[in-house]
Amino acid sequence: MKRPDAPPVDVSQPGIATPDVELIEGHHINKETVHIDGKHFRSCHFTECTFVFSATNGYQFEDCVITGGAFRIEGLANATMRFIELAYSMSSATVQDIEKFVERLKQAKQQIPEYAGDKLPPPVFPDDFYR
Numbered sequence: 001m002k003r004p005d006a007p008p009v010d011v012s013q014p015g016i017a018t019p020d021v022e023l024i025e026g027h028h029i030n031k032e033t034v035h036i037d038g039k040h041f042r043s044c045h046f047t048e049c050t051f052v053f054s055a056t057n058g059y060q061f062e063d064c065v066i067t068g069g070a071f072r073i074e075g076l077a078n079a080t081m082r083f084i085e086l087a088y089s090m091s092s093a094t095v096q097d098i099e100k101f102v103e104r105l106k107q108a109k110q111q112i113p114e115y116a117g118d119k120l121p122p123p124v125f126p127d128d129f130y131r
Helices: 075-090 091-111
Strands: 009-011 021-023 029-030 034-035 038-042 045-047 050-053 060-062 063-067 071-075
Touching: 060 063, 071 075, 075 091
Parallel strands: 021 038, 029 045, 034 050, 038 060, 045 063, 050 071
Antiparallel strands: 009 063
16 A cells, blocks of 8 residues: 655654664665664655564654655564454454544544644555454
8 A cells, every 4th residue: 555645744753662772863765665663763754665563662753754655564563453353343342442542542643743644654454464
């Protein structure tokens, strides 16, 4: 899933990185697959990149610009998504908890100044995610 028509997006996410992440600063990255786990990107520009998140470590984007591209969820992050899908299908109480969580995400999104909203590329799930 790519959105080449999306305008550039300024991205900062302070507080997500853990102390042991690798600092990558001032890079211009074009049409590459970028594994974000364990990375702190500062003042980087990404054009038409695919960002891969596996949930093996923290990550951070600070004063970065993203133009186009996609997100891909793999490994532990994918397993978490599958678990949420399973839990959502099993219990109305779980459904309510997940819906509360989604509502908190929406509220957090509204509190971010200059939030990019739908300008960010959509996540890409593995082909077998919905099976």
